[in-house]
Amino acid sequence: MTAAPEIKIIGFDADDTLWDNEPYYRSLEDVFCEVMKDILPPEESSKELYKTEVSNLPLYGYGSKAYTLSILETALRLSREQLPAASIARILKAGKQLSDSPLKLLDHVETVLQNLAPYYKLIVVTKGDLIDQERKLKKSRLERYFHHIEIMSDKQPGDYEKLFRHLDIRPEEFLMVGNSLRSDILPVVELGGYAVHIPYHTTWLHEKVGDIQLPAERFREIASILKLLDECPWIKLKP
Amino acid sequence: MTAAPEIKIIGFDADDTLWDNEPYYRSLEDVFCEVMKDILPPEESSKELYKTEVSNLPLYGYGSKAYTLSILETALRLSREQLPAASIARILKAGKQLSDSPLKLLDHVETVLQNLAPYYKLIVVTKGDLIDQERKLKKSRLERYFHHIEIMSDKQPGDYEKLFRHLDIRPEEFLMVGNSLRSDILPVVELGGYAVHIPYHTTWLHEKVGDIQLPAERFREIASILKLLDECPWIKLKP
Numbered sequence: 001m002t003a004a005p006e007i008k009i010i011g012f013d014a015d016d017t018l019w020d021n022e023p024y025y026r027s028l029e030d031v032f033c034e035v036m037k038d039i040l041p042p043e044e045s046s047k048e049l050y051k052t053e054v055s056n057l058p059l060y061g062y063g064s065k066a067y068t069l070s071i072l073e074t075a076l077r078l079s080r081e082q083l084p085a086a087s088i089a090r091i092l093k094a095g096k097q098l099s100d101s102p103l104k105l106l107d108h109v110e111t112v113l114q115n116l117a118p119y120y121k122l123i124v125v126t127k128g129d130l131i132d133q134e135r136k137l138k139k140s141r142l143e144r145y146f147h148h149i150e151i152m153s154d155k156q157p158g159d160y161e162k163l164f165r166h167l168d169i170r171p172e173e174f175l176m177v178g179n180s181l182r183s184d185i186l187p188v189v190e191l192g193g194y195a196v197h198i199p200y201h202t203t204w205l206h207e208k209v210g211d212i213q214l215p216a217e218r219f220r221e222i223a224s225i226l227k228l229l230d231e232c233p234w235i236k237l238k239p
Numbered sequence: 240m241t242a243a244p245e246i247k248i249i250g251f252d253a254d255d256t257l258w259d260n261e262p263y264y265r266s267l268e269d270v271f272c273e274v275m276k277d278i279l280p281p282e283e284s285s286k287e288l289y290k291t292e293v294s295n296l297p298l299y300g301y302g303s304k305a306y307t308l309s310i311l312e313t314a315l316r317l318s319r320e321q322l323p324a325a326s327i328a329r330i331l332k333a334g335k336q337l338s339d340s341p342l343k344l345l346d347h348v349e350t351v352l353q354n355l356a357p358y359y360k361l362i363v364v365t366k367g368d369l370i371d372q373e374r375k376l377k378k379s380r381l382e383r384y385f386h387h388i389e390i391m392s393d394k395q396p397g398d399y400e401k402l403f404r405h406l407d408i409r410p411e412e413f414l415m416v417g418n419s420l421r422s423d424i425l426p427v428v429e430l431g432g433y434a435v436h437i438p439y440h441t442t443w444l445h446e447k448v449g450d451i452q453l454p455a456e457r458f459r460e461i462a463s464i465l466k467l468l469d470e471c472p473w474i475k476l477k478p
Contacts, residue, residue, distance in 0.1 A: 059338050061370035065304040069331070072311070076328045085320045088327055092312055099298050130369045131300035131392045148405070151390075153370045166387070 007194060007234050008169055010116060011125035011150070013178030014133060016200040017225075018109050018124075019140060024101040025067060026202070031094040032071045035087045039078055049074045050205060061153050063129025068095030099132065103139035108226040113145040115229055119237055124149040125163065125176065127183065155183035160191055175234060177225070180207040189218055194234055197221040246433060246473050247408055249355060250364035250389070252417030253372060255439040256464075257348050257363075258379060263340040264306060265441070270333040271310045274326045278317055288313045289444060300392055302368025307334030338371065342378035347465040352384040354468055358476055363388040364402065364415065366422065394422035399430055414473060416464070419446040428457055433473055436460040 015021030032049060033042035040048070052074040053067065060066035071091055075083050116122060124146050126133050133151050137143055150166075152159045164171055171192035178184025179200040186209065188195045195218065220232050228235060254260030271288060272281035279287070291313045292306070299305035310330055314322050355361060363385050365372050372390050376382055389405075391398045403410055410431035417423025418439040425448065427434045434457065459471050467474060 059335065059370075060304060061368075065299060065308060069304060069307065069334070072327070072331055076324055076331065079324065081324045081328050083324045085315055085318065085322045085324065085327065088311070088324065089315045089320050092308070092315065095308070096298065096312075129300075130390060131298075134392050151369060153373050 006173065007120065007175045008173040009121045009123060009167060009175075010235075011123050011163075011174065011176045012146075013176070013180065013184045014124050014126040014136065015128070016179045017106070017177060017184075017198060018142065019106060019136065020104045022200065022202050022204060024098055025204070028067065028071065028091075028094050028098045032075060032091060035083070035090060036075060036078060045074075045078065048078055052077075054206060061129065062127055063132045064095065064099040065129060065132075068092065068098065071095070100135075103136055105140060105142075106225065108224060110142065110145075112225050112228055113142060115237060116235070117145050120235075121147045123147050123167075125152070125155075125178075125184075126150070127152050127155050127159075155180075155187060157187040157190055160187050160193075164191070175232075177228065179203070181212065182207050182209050185214070185219065186212070189214055192218075194218050195220075196228060196232055198223075198225055245412065246359065246414045247412040248360045248362060248406060248414075249474075250362050250402075250413065250415045251385075252415070252419065252423045253363050253365040253375065254367070255418045256345070256416060256423070256437060257381065258345060258375065259343045261439065261441050261443060263337055264443070267306065267310065267330075267333050267337045271314060271330060274322070274329060275314060275317060284313075284317065287317055291316075293445060300368065301366055302371045303334065303338040304368060304371075307331065307337065310334070339374075342375055344379060344381075345464065347463060349381065349384075351464050351467050352381060354476060355474070356384050359474075360386050362386050362406075364391070364394075364417075364423075365389070366391050366394045366398075394419075394426060396426040396429055399426050399432075403430070414471075416467065418442070420451065421446050421448045424453070424458065425451070428453055431457075433457050434459075435467060435471055437462070437464055 012018055029046060029049065033045045036045040049071060052070045056066065056070050060069060072088060075091060113122060122145055124137065128151065130151050137149055150163060164174065175194040175196065176184050176188040177196045177198065179198055181197060185195040185197050222228065222231050229237065251257055268285060268288065272284045275284040288310060291309045295305065295309050299308060311327065314330060352361060361384055363376060367390065369390050376388055389402060403413065414433040414435065415423050415427040416435045416437065418437055420436060424434040424436050461467065461470050468476065
């Protein structure tokens with residue numbers, strides 16, 4: 001009935017979509033749980049940390065510095081300010097390593113970008129810490145494929161609306177690719193855009209959502225980014 | 240000889256140009272010096288902190304979280320990891336207050352923006368922490384005067400070149416207003432743009448530069464932002 005939609009811009013989430021991220025955060029959490037082990041079992045420490053993180057989100061936002069500060073706050077609270085300074089120093093040092101963790105591209109990412117770049121304007125759409133994300137993009141050596149990088153403080157529908165205005169496009173001209181249903185998929189589909197979900201092997205609790213039903217005309221879930229090239233009917237690689 | 244330049248976009252630095260910032264950072268530094276006072280005299284503590292800050296800049300960037308982490312690192316180092324956890328907790332809490340410090344506009348800022356907005360596209364050009372700057376802009380209630388906010392990880396000439404490309408203008412169509420010669424004035428004038436310096440009563444050491452001579456055709460120093468309206472020959476308030 002309606003003409004096939006024409007996608008003009010493809011947005012890629014960065015962390016755990018283009019490169020590994022979550023495992024580095026989990027390593028820092030392990031250091032924290034290890035430091036706390038005489039006070040609380042690891043799963044309890046993790047639970048308390050999660051509470052602190054979520055309550056600090058409006059103030060600190062996302063990223064390695066925010067995460068390190070939330071861990072320190074939780075460690076001091078749980079130890080009733082009795083933690084040895086050496087343990088604090090250990091957390092601080094591991095947090096610094098997180099900020100500068102190595103970058104490992106996920107499989108097939110570069111191939112896919114190479115194939116899409118001639119036909120679409122590609123952008124990175126990420127939330128988090130400005131300097132973290134700029135450093136990772138630089139390390140990734142993927143800058144040349146992207147028109148630019150959009151770093152947002154959050155990925156709520158309102159943030160995507162602002163993005164569409166800024167890009168001067170309609171939602172139906174935009175396709176978002178990412179690993180988080182909550183941040184990359186739901187808000188975009190809700191606004192009338194297209195979205196492709198690529199689950200990552202582990203997901204941060206805060207990004208999890210319950211069972212949802214999304215319209216097949218505007219949503220796909222694929223197992224590997226490589227499938228973007230042949231399992232998404234809206235992506236066309238011929239002029 | 241040449242036609243009068245026509246400025247299309249005016250960029251405003253934010254911290255200590257539109258609103259107070261440095262005093263809140265100095266308050267946190269006072270807490271740090273107070274905590275360290277049995278180990279080092281305040282001026283020595285400040286010197287050590289500055290060293291840590293500058294060495295962490297490439298990793299942490301600017302902003303309240305970066306500053307808090309650098310203070311904690313310095314405090315642990317200077318105390319040889321002997322600082323009581325209660326002192327760490329005190330720094331962490333004061334750092335959190337810094338992230339959420341009240342916002343006080345500088346005198347005449349709103350009047351000036353009101354007068355300029357009908358004739359120029361106004362933008363905020365700030366370096367620092369994404370969530371810090373978005374929160375401050377929201378608290379300032381100045382959003383309506385600005386086309387958008389550009390948050391950069393640094394303000395080197397290369398960062399301004401990227402800005403000009405992104406805004407699709409030539410340097411001579413851009414005027415920058417700010418309190419930092421190093422970040423707001425020198426790189427813009429160097430690239431061929433216009434710049435107006437409004438000194439703030441206190442300047443962070445890192446932003447200080449030696450004696451410099453700037454061309455009067457493209458540079459002014461004014462004592463108050465109000466003078467933008469009548470002491471800058473390139474700004475014209477009639478159509």
